[in-house]
Amino acid sequence: MSEILSAPYVLEYTYTRSTGPVVGRFLESLRYEVLEGVKTADGRVLCPPLEYDEQGEATTGEFVQLRPSGTVKTWSWVAEPRTGHPFASPFAWALIQIDGADNAMVHVVDAGTPKRMKTGMRVRLRWADQKSGTIRDIACFEPISPYMPGPVHLEYEVNPGHHYSAYLRGLERGKLIGGRDPESGNVYVPPRAADPMTGNPTSEYVEVADQGVLTTFTIIRIPFEGQKLKPPYCFGAIVLDGADMPIYHLISGVPHDEIRMGMRVKAKWKPEDQWETSLENILYFEPTGEPDVPFDHYKEHL
Amino acid sequence: MREVAIVSFSQLPSVKEIEAADEPELVQSVTSVALKQVGLTQDDIGFTCSGSTDYLPGRPFSFVAAVDGLKAWPPIRESHVEMDGAFALYEAWVRLLHGDIDTALVFSFGKSSLAPVPDVLNLQNDPYYVQPLGLDAISAAALQAQAMIDAGKATERDFAEVAARSRKNAISNPNSHLKGEFSIDDMLAEPSISSPLRKSFCSPLSDSAAAVVLAAGDTARKLVERPAWIRGIDHRTEPHGLGQRDLTTSPSTKLAAEKAGVGNAKVDVAELHASFAHQELILREAMGLGDDVRVNPSGGALSSNSPMTAGLIRFGEAAIRVLHGDADRAVAHAANGVCLQHNLVAVLEAE
Numbered sequence: 095m096s097e098i099l100s101a102p103y104v105l106e107y108t109y110t111r112s113t114g115p116v117v118g119r120f121l122e123s124l125r126y127e128v129l130e131g132v133k134t135a136d137g138r139v140l141c142p143p144l145e146y147d148e149q150g151e152a153t154t155g156e157f158v159q160l161r162p163s164g165t166v167k168t169w170s171w172v173a174e175p176r177t178g179h180p181f182a183s184p185f186a187w188a189l190i191q192i193d194g195a196d197n198a199m200v201h202v203v204d205a206g207t208p209k210r211m212k213t214g215m216r217v218r219l220r221w222a223d224q225k226s227g228t229i230r231d232i233a234c235f236e237p238i239s240p241y242m243p244g245p246v247h248l249e250y251e252v253n254p255g256h257h258y259s260a261y262l263r264g265l266e267r268g269k270l271i272g273g274r275d276p277e278s279g280n281v282y283v284p285p286r287a288a289d290p291m292t293g294n295p296t297s298e299y300v301e302v303a304d305q306g307v308l309t310t311f312t313i314i315r316i317p318f319e320g321q322k323l324k325p326p327y328c329f330g331a332i333v334l335d336g337a338d339m340p341i342y343h344l345i346s347g348v349p350h351d352e353i354r355m356g357m358r359v360k361a362k363w364k365p366e367d368q369w370e371t372s373l374e375n376i377l378y379f380e381p382t383g384e385p386d387v388p389f390d391h392y393k394e395h396l
Numbered sequence: 397m398r399e400v401a402i403v404s405f406s407q408l409p410s411v412k413e414i415e416a417a418d419e420p421e422l423v424q425s426v427t428s429v430a431l432k433q434v435g436l437t438q439d440d441i442g443f444t445c446s447g448s449t450d451y452l453p454g455r456p457f458s459f460v461a462a463v464d465g466l467k468a469w470p471p472i473r474e475s476h477v478e479m480d481g482a483f484a485l486y487e488a489w490v491r492l493l494h495g496d497i498d499t500a501l502v503f504s505f506g507k508s509s510l511a512p513v514p515d516v517l518n519l520q521n522d523p524y525y526v527q528p529l530g531l532d533a534i535s536a537a538a539l540q541a542q543a544m545i546d547a548g549k550a551t552e553r554d555f556a557e558v559a560a561r562s563r564k565n566a567i568s569n570p571n572s573h574l575k576g577e578f579s580i581d582d583m584l585a586e587p588s589i590s591s592p593l594r595k596s597f598c599s600p601l602s603d604s605a606a607a608v609v610l611a612a613g614d615t616a617r618k619l620v621e622r623p624a625w626i627r628g629i630d631h632r633t634e635p636h637g638l639g640q641r642d643l644t645t646s647p648s649t650k651l652a653a654e655k656a657g658v659g660n661a662k663v664d665v666a667e668l669h670a671s672f673a674h675q676e677l678i679l680r681e682a683m684g685l686g687d688d689v690r691v692n693p694s695g696g697a698l699s700s701n702s703p704m705t706a707g708l709i710r711f712g713e714a715a716i717r718v719l720h721g722d723a724d725r726a727v728a729h730a731a732n733g734v735c736l737q738h739n740l741v742a743v744l745e746a747e
Contacts, residue, residue: 098416105454117524142525148635168546168643170538171591178515178530187535187590189543189639198639200526200539208591213546228528 116145119157124231127221130157131195141195142229162219163238164192164199171208180230186211190235204234216240257285260299262371268363272337274298280338303335305360307387308379309395313350328353332379333395340395343373347380356392358384400492401616401623402719402744404609405712406430410573410602410700413509419448419458422505422605423465430607431501434619438467441609442497444474445488447481447504448704451516462505473497480504481606481708482669482730482740488610489629498615505605506702513601513703520734522636533671533734534598538590540643540735541674545592547644550677555597556583558673559698566695573700574600597673599701606708608715624718624726624744628656631740633733643735649682652741653727658683660743664723665690667710669730671697678736679729689727693717707731711742718744 113121116132120143123130131141133156138147141160146152169188175181180202188211189198204220205211217235225231254262257273261284264271273285273296280289285296311330314323328350331340345353347362359379369375406429408414408422417425423446431437438444444466450458459476466472475491477483481504488500517533518526544550557580566575578596586594609619616623632648632655634641653659666689670676676698680691692698694713697706707730714728724746732738 103454105451111523113524121524142639144637148640167639168539168543170535170542170593171588172535173588173591176514176532177512178518178532180529187531187539189539191639197637200521200529200531200638202529213542229525230528 114145115155116143116153119143121227121229121231123157124229125225125227127162129160129162129192129219131160131192132157134196138196139194140197141192142197142199158194160195161193162221164190164195164217164219164235166203166211166213166215166217167191167198168213169203169211171211173208181234184208185234188217188235190217201229201232202234204236210237255287257287257296261285264301265373265375266369266371268366268369268375270302270304270334270341270361272296272300272302272334274300281336282339283334283337283341300336302337304363304376305358305382306332306334306337307392308345308353308355308357308359309333309340309392310355311345311353313353326350330359330379332359333392338395341373343376344378345380346378354386356386356389358382358387398493398495398612399616399625400489400610400612401620401625402608402711402715403611403616403619403623404430404433405606405716405719406433407571407606407705407709407712408604409571410604410702410709412573412600412602414507414603415509419453419462419505419507420465422507423462423503423607426505426605426607427466427501427503430503430609434609434611436499436609436619438472438501441499441501442473443488443491443500444472445476445484445491445500445502446474447477447479447484447502447708448506449478449516451519452507452511452513452703454511466501479732480669480704480706480730481608482711482728483631483707483732485608485610485708485711486629486631486740489626492610492612498612500610501607502610502708503605503607504705504708506705507603508601508703509603517734525637532590534593535590536638536734537598537672537675538593539638540678541592541597541672543643544674544677549644549681550674552584552592552594552597553580554677555592555673556580558670558676559583559596562673562676562692562696562698565693566699569694569699571604571700572695573602575695575699593672599671599697599706600699602700602702602706604700604702604705604709606705606712608708608712620719622719622721622746624715625747627743627745628658629740629742630655631738633738636733636737638735641735641737644678646678646682646736646739649679649729649736649739649741652739653683656727656741656743658685658727658741658743661725663689663727664725665693665714665717666727667692667694667696667714667729668727669697669707669710671701671706671731673698675731675736679739682739683727683729683741685727690723707740711744714742714744718746721746 132143275289
């Protein structure tokens with residue numbers, strides 16, 4: 095067998111296409127940044143307009159101007175555009191139902207990242223700078239964000255007051271400071287301006303233990319704005335030994351399905367060289383391994 | 397209605413490139429084998445019909461030149477469709493119903509390795525509204541796949557399972573292109589080409605050619621022991637615009653399958669022309685094929701996809717299972733157009 099020959103070859107048809115009264119009017123309107131649909135005999139609106147609907151009925155020739163916005167019906171993200179694609183940077187193909195139309199248009203969405211793409215998302219039309227009388231006079235669609243900026247920025251100087259300062263100074267030294275009302279004997283952590291039972295200041299500072307009983311807890315599974323931790327995580331109420339009110343902190347170091355009311359827990363502190371005037375000096379509370387506390391012993395603190 | 401059967405099928409192995417053959421050479425190699433298998437020559441054939449597209453070789457009227465691969469002297473009755481060869485088979489079936497001839501030869505050839513296939517397939521799109529945007533076939537199919545996910549009809553894992561099963565089935569098919577044991581998790585870790593489609597959810601582009609011999613009534617019985625009788629065949633098409641259709645369903649397949657009688661009895665085997673994994677799911681649902689049906693035991697178009705030929709190969713693969721006694725009732729399907737616009741369904745049965 096002789097060697098197989100091979101050579102490059104270009105096939106080109108330099109045809110022009112007549113556009114007719116329906117497609118032609120639609121494309122001509124795009125030059126003037128006007129988006130139109132055509133009405134069908136049964137009262138629907140097609141955009142892009144067609145001469146005939148899918149029932150085979152001629153459309154009416156009645157054009158209606160449409161808002162240059164719509165809804166994505168389905169989409170496909172192209173991370174690496176290929177030859178012939180209308181964008182050189184990543185973009186989405188989409189079927190877009192123009193507001194007021196009953197069909198959908200194939201076009202592209204310039205969203206920057208696939209994270210902004212979602213079926214049902216709202217998009218607005220972006221016109222091409224240079225018009226050519228083709229569908230490319232619509233450069234693309236872009237996401238409509240249903241938000242407007244509404245920033246608030248106010249600068250304050252915080253003063254936590256006498257009692258809270260004592261509490262925070264305690265944390266700085268690795269100690270949990272409570273306040274006791276000499277009359278009732280109740281100990282509150284942090285110390286309070288007044289014992290709500292008596293109205294007296296919690297004037298005596300006492301150190302309470304960094305361990306206690308978990309009285310109740312919740313496992314957070316939903317994300318929310320400003321969240322610092324990745325769900326799921328456990329948040330619990332801990333009545334420290336020597337205190338009469340719980341503090342609230344993270345419960346960790348134990349599988350979530352083993353966390354229970356009455357469990358004995360102990361603070362897990364940060365390394366001492368990182369201590370500040372903050373409860374964040376305690377990373378979380380973890381089980382001590384001691385026997386659980388009977389319900390009757392802490393039910394008054396719930 | 398006159399009984400018509402598939403009595404012979406021949407195909408070239410689907411490969412990335414058949415370098416050493418032009419179109420007439422491809423045609424000669426499959427038509428001669430298909431005829432020889434049943435002891436016929438071109439002189440015995442009443443009607444010859446082919447399916448191909450000139451855009452693959454890039455030569456206008458290449459289908460006329462393809463006749464050079466046949467013995468066309470004295471002059472033969474010949475026709476061509478600018479479609480998959482399965483639609484040429486439909487034309488040949490209609491021609492045999494006329495009753496004046498008893499045999500037909502159907503062939504197709506797809507040498508995709510010559511062509512810029514994504515650019516060629518964009519020419520299927522609306523020339524006013526879509527072609528200027530350059531919508532390639534993978535991206536169009538991706539819009540369909542995402543619509544299925546959004547409708548809750550399938551997941552990417554479902555797509556991967558179809559692809560893995562197809563390529564596993566293809567291991568036992570010497571004519572298949574892409575075959576082997578592929579891990580579903582590995583497929584799901586591939587980057588998207590056009591999301592949500594990853595490379596493994598798409599078919600490979602193959603070069604191939606195929607030929608089928610049809611025969612009517614007792615002629616078919618004389619030629620083979622178990623003709624694959626075409627008990628029902630129908631094709632339907634949908635609106636062209638992607639924005640005019642519900643892409644997650646295939647009403648054209650459903651209607652064609654009803655007309656062909658797919659649901660009238662148990663189906664043993666179905667060869668479905670799904671060029672993308674998600675399309676198999678759409679087709680199965682449209683035809684009402686249950687889990688008991690062996691779908692694409694050949695590996696299907698997901699393992700070998702020679703444009704314009706993969707549909708005819710589906711008919712051939714379904715027919716040989718009846719011819720060889722592996723199945724009593726088989727369904728063959730071929731698709732044309734963007735996102736399963738046009739679908740042809742046939743039921744093939746043993747005597």
